[in-house]
Amino acid sequence: MxxxxxxxxxxxxxxxxxxxxxxxxxxxxxxxxxxxxxxxxxxxxxxxxxxxxxxxxxxxxxxxxxxxxxxxxxxxxxxxxxxxxxxxxxxxxxxxxxxxxxxxxxxxxxxxxxxxxxxxxxxxxxxxxxxxxxxxxxxxxxxxxxxxxxxxxxxxxxxxxxxxxxxxxxxxxxxTDDGISPVVTLAEKAEAYIKNNYRAGVTSKTLAEALNFHYNYITRCMKQVYGMTPAEYLTKCRLEQAKLLLLKTEWPVAEIAMQVGFENVPYFSNCFARQIGLPPSKFRKRYST
Missing domain, CATH: 2.60.120.280 (Regulatory protein AraC)
Structure with missing residues (x-):
């Protein structure tokens, strides 16, 4: 064996x-x-x-x-x-x-x-x-x-x-299908679902229903594989997309926040500054030409 x-x-x-x-x-x-x-x-x-x-x-x-x-x-x-x-x-x-x-x-x-x-x-x-x-x-x-x-x-x-x-x-x-563990399989399915649905309202209920597993178990798997809960991964995914939009478009910050799934603009700005290290407007000014 x-x-x-x-x-x-x-x-x-x-x-x-x-x-x-x-x-x-x-x-x-x-x-x-x-x-x-x-x-x-x-x-x-x-x-x-x-x-x-x-x-x-x-x-x-x-x-x-x-x-x-x-x-x-x-x-x-x-x-x-x-x-x-x-x-x-x-x-x-x-x-x-x-x-x-x-x-x-x-x-x-x-x-x-x-x-x-x-x-x-x-x-x-x-x-x-x-x-x-x-x-x-x-x-x-x-x-x-x-x-x-x-x-x-x-x-x-x-x-x-x-x-x-x-x-x-x-x-x-x-x-390989034989080598991958059920924990990794579920975590990767959760990751794919979040990436494909980050603009929508991904919730514990929608994620659990989509994957047919209890949300607490999905959370344990994602934490083990990615070091993040589904909610943390969702925020990360949205902020990564926001960074791209800040550099590739001239959309207002409020429009970008809405496009990536944030309903509250001040909350988006706070999350962005905390995770990226700069507010959205300063990030755009520093890295765009």
Whole structure:
């Protein structure tokens, strides 16, 4: 049975590629031991077995399996290979927040992320240990990564970053129906409903009826996934649209408030100033030409 332990990355920014390669083990060869390497190490097995540990935990990796080793842990060989083995590896790093958990959802600092990047994060879910559903696709991406290392640096950089992002997408459990949790599914449905109906009067009743779940449960799911209640997410969505209208139109502030779903103009202005840091009129004056 596959482990349900994941590594969560808040994006943007996405983790970025550093280097990659492939290793062939003869019987008796073993993985090097490392401590506090400072980078993530993703291993993808094509054939054979690899006996590897991280701190007090140990795994036997077989063909088609992956293991994500963390940057601040002790990695070591449990024992030498007993048969020929072939595996790929990728070293990467993340400047954004990440967390390991065995629970359904990590508790990332969404509020701090939003202040830094001015947007809600996408939580990238990578499995700690996994059996690839389409191993040949992953191996093809790895061969592209490694081959690009022989190109000119200006060309190799973009090829490798783009290919690595495609590998991340392939491994992101939120891209698969089997990997995504019911909590994330409901939170994303609530998010989509709010984005499609933010101009209207989205209420606890309309949201509950649309999704066929109790509002309190929807609130818990959104809080867990996005760090916001539905009401907070609705306000955020309306203010984001208001920012666009302030920059793209010459409509009066009152008209913009009405267009994005605020019935009370002073309340809109107060919300905007509190969340964005400037009143609507000063925001328009500062950022429009």
């Amino acid at each position: 596959e482990e349900k332990e994941h590594i969560y990355f808040a994006a943007p920014p996405l983790p970025y590629y550093l280097e990659s390669g492939e290793t062939f083990h003869a019987p008796g060869d073993q993985h090097p031991s490392r401590k506090q390497l400072g980078i993530f190490d993703l291993i993808l097995m094509e054939s054979g077995e690899l006996f590897i540990g991280e701190e007090e935990r140990q795994w036997t990796l077989t063909a088609g399996q992956t293991l994500l080793l963390l940057p601040d842990r002790y990695h070591y060989s449990v024992r030498p290979s007993e048969q020929p083995a072939h595996f790929y590896w990728v070293h990467f790093q993340s400047v954004g927040e990440w967390q390991q958990t065995g629970q359904e959802q990590a508790s990332l600092d969404y509020e701090a992320h939003q202040k830094r990047f001015l947007t809600s994060p996408y939580s990238l879910h990578l499995p700690k240990k996994w059996t690839l559903p389409y191993p040949e696709q992953a191996f093809r991406l790895m061969r592209t990564l490694n081959k690009a290392g022989g190109e000119r640096q200006s060309s190799a950089f973009w090829t490798q970053q783009q290919t690595f992002e495609e590998l991340l997408r392939l491994m992101d459990l939120r891209q």
